Amino acid sequence: MNHDRNDVNHPDHKAPAKPETPSEKKERKAHESENQDQALEETFPASDPVSPFVPAKAPD
Template sequence: MSSKDRKDLPHPHDAQTEQTETAAEREARKQKESDNHQEALEETFPASDPVSPFIPAKAPKD
């Protein structure tokens, strides 16, 4: 497994190997990215603090 992200820029000392992905590989990669995104979204739900049960009082009339 590579330690680089596929979006990392190539290093000048890296071998220049052109790797193209097939349509099936691209679909599998996109599905994995989508699954990972969905899982991360579910793990962070709720994204904010819970709603406070505090109900502010009405402002007194002067």
């Protein structure tokens, strides 16, 4: 499947043919964690404050 397991309304969503094995679950969780880490890195540095730009007055 090429969609997130939480996409229950996805057209390709159907019940799994067999239950997930412990090793499959571990692999899926690792993949989800890697995706989350990558998404977090892409938003870095979201916690940095915005630097307000104050333009100087034009010389007369």
